Amino acid sequence: MSNNSDPEYLCTLTISIPLPTHHLASSALRALSVDAELSPLVRRSFFLTAPDTTNSTTLDNATIVSSGVHLNEKASSPAVTDGTEASERLTVLHTEYKATTNRMLRVAVNGFMESLGVVLGIMEELDIDVLDKIE
Numbered sequence: 001m002s003n004n005s006d007p008e009y010l011c012t013l014t015i016s017i018p019l020p021t022h023h024l025a026s027s028a029l030r031a032l033s034v035d036a037e038l039s040p041l042v043r044r045s046f047f048l049t050a051p052d053t054t055n056s057t058t059l060d061n062a063t064i065v066s067s068g069v070h071l072n073e074k075a076s077s078p079a080v081t082d083g084t085e086a087s088e089r090l091t092v093l094h095t096e097y098k099a100t101t102n103r104m105l106r107v108a109v110n111g112f113m114e115s116l117g118v119v120l121g122i123m124e125e126l127d128i129d130v131l132d133k134i135e
Helices: 022-032 102-126
Strands: 011-018 042-049 070-072 092-099
Touching: 011 102, 022 042, 022 092, 022 102, 042 102, 092 102
Parallel strands: none
Antiparallel strands: 011 092, 042 070, 042 092
């Protein structure tokens, strides 16, 4: 959790999920962004970045490509990438949560993790064993 400039949403968490391809990262973003947060006390946003080559786990060192996908909870659909080599490098799905309390943050993230498990499970079963190639 980190400091937040919004005084109303003091509790924040960014979850970074590296995926093997841009296609899978983009599909996960679209699948996970369908459901709105149930509580007005929680805000969520999604975006894709290129992997950090310094092996750091902080978002501060991630490279956000201008042609990337960024989706706010209020947006209806993600921005469309142009299919260039730059957009193909966008394989890390970041989900940023902001909440008014730690409890609300925990509840929202628990729900997200359940949904993420379903999405990754479906990818593993339906996308020609692409996730098995990582191991």
